[in-house]
Amino acid sequence: MAEPAAAKPSPAPRRRRGPGPGERPQAPWGSFPLVELVVLVAIAMLIGGLVVQGGRGALMIAVGLTLGALAGIELSIREHFAGYRSHTFLLSGAAGVAVLAALAYLTPSLRLPFALAIAAAAFALVAWCLTRVFRRRSGQTFKVR
Incomplete structure (x- = not known):
């Protein structure tokens, strides 16, 4: 009876190396x-x-x-x-505009001042969350080139 070949331990999977400090993050689709x-x-x-x-x-x-x-x-x-650069205001503004557009489409009878107040609250909440995420990723509140 033949003995089974000794099972070779599989090599440890290689981790994708993230960008170093000061390097722009790679896109998920590679260099395309x-x-x-x-x-x-x-x-x-x-x-x-x-x-x-x-x-x-x-x-x-x-x-x-x-x-x-x-x-x-x-x-x-x-x-x-990725913690490369802070885009808090841009992303928060996009979220606020998206909330305002959704309110205008879903509740057209809602008065503009109320819709603006809700969108501003969404902007502030998203900005606060994004600032915390960036601080955790980069170790800084914001980065200047």
């Missing part, structure tokens, strides 16, 4: 320049929207603005949560 390409498409849509007349032009401008905003927010989220 997705954000840069989305910004390029956004610029092309904005220019195209200025050239094209009518409803299509307005739609192209809206798509260009949306794509550009999403690309900027994605980069800000990645840098903020």
